[in-house]
Amino acid sequence: MPLLEVSHLTKRFNRRRGWFEAAHVTTAVNDVSFSIDAGETFGLVGESGSGKTTTGRCILRLVEPTSGQVRFEGEDVLAFDPDRLRAARRRMQIVFQDPYGSLNPRLRVGAIVEEPLAIHRIGTAAERDARVDELLTLVGLEPAMRLRYPREFSGGQRQRIGLARALALNPSLLIADEPVSSLDVTVQAQIVELLMDLQQRLRLTYLFIAHDLRLVENICSRVAVMYRGRIVEMAAVSSLFGSPRHAYTQALLSAVPIPDPSVRPHRIQFDESRVDITAPLTEVAPGHWAALGSG
């Protein structure tokens, strides 16, 4: 059984531009289905506005989906009442992109990391204290840093703090929404190293949301490509990057700059008018799905 199973997930936003204008409906996530096995790192890639972030938030019900199903550890997340949902959120956590905006600047690091434990009323004050030390050590920080404020830390260190907080409740699924995209490449490597190390040690499953295709190629086992709210292609990383089948994936991959001045990449343009983007996913090779339509 997969750890997470998302089926036909759809999220529509009603946006009213002015008082007297009719509501304008945006379908941010459109009939998205995928599943993630325990221990896997599943990449969700796409350009800005493709719906990848909204998909991640719908899974945690930080945004309520319009329709579809989310099953986590076999249970229907969308049917949970508030109490069950709160309990389920101990097992599914999120790490945000912005290490500057996602930590409360008025709280000391110790309080930030302890907060989930306090909210879920786990342990005595002394036990929580010990757990904070343990978590900070786990993410490569010094326990003494608990007395300091977020502003005293670099972007990479703040991302470690966010990770310590996300791990406080022993989740099994971690949704990482662009966790390294605001960091320098050399710092990115350190945080990815930490994420992969923690995955081994804590048996974590990752939904890794990113726009950096080469990073995803390097760390994920399977990947889904989103375009305008839909998954247009999904496969094992080697299969998707080695032989992309959807015209959009081909265009996206061909636009990635290659750090080698002797290579002049051959760019492929994507002409949406020539592709049926509403086509359903079909299995074009074992485990390789693409929305190719009839063409």
Place this chain on the structure above:
Amino acid sequence: MAEPQLEVAKLSVGFGGDAVVHDVSFDVRDGECLALVGESGSGKSVTAYSILRAVPPPGRILGGDVRFRGRDLRTLDEAAMRAIRGAAIALIPQEPSSALTPVLTIGDQIAETLVAHGRADWTTARARAVELLDAVKLTHPATRVRDYPHQLSGGQLQRVLIAMALSCGPSLVIADEPTTALDVRVQAEILDLLRETRAKSDLSLLLITHDLGVVASMADRVAVMCAGRIVEEGAVGDIFRTPQHPYTKELLASARRPGGSPRRAS
């Protein structure tokens, strides 16, 4: 060889306390693209803004020379410097959405540059704005010219900023992370546009970036900055093939394998 467009010698810049740019020296030759590469805090943007004498206070140039086509930019009076900024040396800023004022049409903002530099009256400048938008391949330039910035996408705004940079016929363009805020397909289009523009008008380009993929596709020469100093400089082929400095090697390794060594789950 002809005199370089830009010669920076032993430039040091500080913000109150210690210098953040130390003894930085490089040339940008006629028609070439020099990439100034480094991570955040390396001093690459401060170096670029120092050339234009536009470092925000309390930033201050502590020493060194900046010569543009033989003229010493550090000793020019402010009026003469204003005549160079946006005209002979143009800047393409990083964040297209915050570089334009939201209350004027894009056409008026381009025209304003021409009028401010005394290149045209408003009527001519507005007509010229349409030509410039056409040159940077913005679709429907004649109607788009009346759009406000919020009506355009990030890639379209970056085209507007390139049009604005080209408006007064610069010989040197400083591009500060011109594609960092853009999606990968839009980035590829903007890089194409910059390459074509350079070929057409024989521009020199000082490209500030952290992205070695962008460097590989754009630059003739590369200067690598780390902690306020240039640690290595050379032709783009040499830097990528045979990097000498450990920091350059580390940057290249990170760029070739983002996230470190491959660790795909089996």
